[in-house]
Amino acid sequence: MTSEIQEKGKRAKAASYVLNIKTTSEKNEALTKIAEQLLIDQQAIITENAKDLAKGEEQGIPASTLDRIMLNSERITAMADAIHLLVKLDDPVGKVVEHIKKDNGLQIEKRSVPLGVIGMIYEARPNVTVDAATLALKTGNAVVLRGSSSAKFSNIALVTSIHCALAKTAVPTDAVQLIEDTSRETAKELFHLKDYLDVLIPRGGKALIDLVVNEATVPVLETGAGNCHIYVDEMADYIKTEKICLNAKTQRPSVCNAAESLLIHPAWFQTYGTQLLTALQQAGVTIIGDANVCQAFEAALPATEEDYGTEYLDLTISVKLVENVYEAIEHIHQYGTNHSEAIVTEDQVVADTFLHSVDAAAVYHNASTRFTDGFEFGYGAEIGISTQKLHARGPMGLPALTSTKYFIYGDGQIRV
Amino acid sequence: MTSEIQEKGKRAKAASYVLNIKTTSEKNEALTKIAEQLLIDQQAIITENAKDLAKGEEQGIPASTLDRIMLNSERITAMADAIHLLVKLDDPVGKVVEHIKKDNGLQIEKRSVPLGVIGMIYEARPNVTVDAATLALKTGNAVVLRGSSSAKFSNIALVTSIHCALAKTAVPTDAVQLIEDTSRETAKELFHLKDYLDVLIPRGGKALIDLVVNEATVPVLETGAGNCHIYVDEMADYIKTEKICLNAKTQRPSVCNAAESLLIHPAWFQTYGTQLLTALQQAGVTIIGDANVCQAFEAALPATEEDYGTEYLDLTISVKLVENVYEAIEHIHQYGTNHSEAIVTEDQVVADTFLHSVDAAAVYHNASTRFTDGFEFGYGAEIGISTQKLHARGPMGLPALTSTKYFIYGDGQIRV
Structure with missing residues (x-):
């Protein structure tokens, strides 16, 4: 039997191959639609969020955490506004970062391309769901989201809204996947989903990040502590x-x-x-x-x-x-x-x-x-602040969600 | 009791902080000295190599593997020649890759810097010892080498020669460490040496690479298979x-x-x-x-x-x-x-x-x-061919062994 994670990982991978070749304007249209849909679905999202809050109160979750889970009209509007700003940012995909012409006539172009599928594992705040999904789409990546059980109803409502928006666009709905089973076992499965995930980004406290760094075999973008x-x-x-x-x-x-x-x-x-x-x-x-x-x-x-x-x-x-x-x-x-x-x-x-x-x-x-902050540095968006040395270090803007690929154009050249 | 790995990792880390600020000419002088010393020590290296070959024959190691272990005057001269070519390559360290000037007067410079300490784990061929050490030094990195037991005498002789050369230069001898204990346990210890290693690079067959990727908590630069x-x-x-x-x-x-x-x-x-x-x-x-x-x-x-x-x-x-x-x-x-x-x-x-x-x-x-090859692409050196998407993808030249660092120059600026 295929697990939820396997199934959704596979769908995200397939979607990533479609998304991969979408134009900047197709991606931006999809983002704009998401911003609009979130406002349209506002009431439904707030209703579902109330279920998380009620459950949290029942379970005695501290008031400060409940505040981080809480969504209201103002916060949903802020999400939509952030998406409109994201639309305006430069698309980091498709740039020729290096061009080599060889004596034998071979043309070698190194171009920025999406990473593929981003796995995102995070804690209470449901706004990370929208933030992660839209940053991923902007950079041509599919995303597998694994939020916290304490925001489960809110996350489902937000992703339902995102799917509803994407259904009207060139971007496949499968590009955004939410793992609904928030057990520890599914988290561990995500850590090893190498066939489908190109990178795993933990967003949350030190315990979560340490767990992911120590256990994951999928490459990790580590956003660490600051002493x-x-x-x-x-x-x-x-x-x-x-x-x-x-x-x-x-x-x-x-x-x-x-x-x-x-x-x-x-x-x-x-x-x-x-x-x-x-x-x-x-x-x-x-x-x-x-x-x-x-x-x-x-x-x-x-x-x-x-x-x-x-x-x-x-x-x-x-x-x-x-x-x-x-x-x-x-x-x-x-x-x-x-x-x-x-x-x-x-x-x-x-x-x-x-x-x-x-x-x-x-x-x-x-x-x-x-x-030390992506917005203060003028990047217009921030994936997090990397304390690792590979791939990206310090505040990560949109380019941190891209890789590169060599395009080699020939006319029958062979190696001698 | 501190293990050999802990002790040598610690020394490499300390050396990396010194090496970190060495100039291009100081690093190149050290490389030139190594090339010279290898030729001076040729006979001693060949004598030690003969011990590996004799042990290998005794153990029934296949002739093709023995050929890969074998060092002679021609092969040692080739190593020295490769180092002289490496000296001529552009130093990727210290480049300003981004410059941001903020309205409040803050100047932000993103500069390329060495990774720090590179862990290298590899199989039979002793020439990897010299190759890895010199690529690391060229890019301002210290290196912890863990070769194969089948080339142990050769590796010790080569690193002795490297140390003898470095002793006469501005680069600390501690910048090149060879792990002499080639047991499986020390390999595992290396996989988790996060306090001292900034990256781990496996060079060898699929089994070795898979083992490192699956077990290491130190970030890995994966050079993979090609189907x-x-x-x-x-x-x-x-x-x-x-x-x-x-x-x-x-x-x-x-x-x-x-x-x-x-x-x-x-x-x-x-x-x-x-x-x-x-x-x-x-x-x-x-x-x-x-x-x-x-x-x-x-x-x-x-x-x-x-x-x-x-x-x-x-x-x-x-x-x-x-x-x-x-x-x-x-x-x-x-x-x-x-x-x-x-x-x-x-x-x-x-x-x-x-x-x-x-x-x-x-x-x-x-x-x-x-x-698909670093030399064919004109990079002048090749660390390996990355099949991962983070940090570096495809043929990796010297810049793959660097990270970046933000230098921020102010005059009392605070965040408002």
């Missing part, structure tokens, strides 16, 4: 330092590009340490310091080894004195997650040492780590 | 067809870009089938045909379902009639390995349908599949 540091050098300007530290820690502490740890040069700390930590404390930040910091700043709590490896995702920061930029780099390599790392200094040589030596997706000189 | 097809369309020119089929099948049948299967349009087959198959047969090729082919060509052996999925790597080819280009594409998607696929036709529309629809690293119109 981001700011190194405040001996030559750091105080005003810039305070602005950057406050912004990186407090503007949105729950996200991966927020700072989690300050490394400070002892000489700078002696002059400005108390002033900086006081400013952070007044902004509501709990300071976890090493012995030197705790001695100088009474409100600091003592840091353990574990603190340096912790992504707090909250108004908490660890603070440690380091002798120089080299010790800062070593600390970052030991505890960092290769996401976003910043130095504040007016010394260009020290800055260059830091930027070139630190192994991270994004390295900053005199700016907040909070800028 | 390559040639579709001979109704409008195929006979002369071109015969030239291409003979070349793709017989010029070097043991390699991944050789053709393994012919798909032929029935009308064309009726006119030219016997002539083409006779030509192949006269070139020593065994024809395995479907019912129609067997009926028309007496010497053909009947094909089973399994034949269509077989990479013969030998002077054997399966031949099947297909109704049209769509059936050819479907067959290729069912049995192919996404490597190299060719169409022979004078009909441009049919050719375009084939080229755009077939999902493979390289698609050919009127040319032999044998061209």
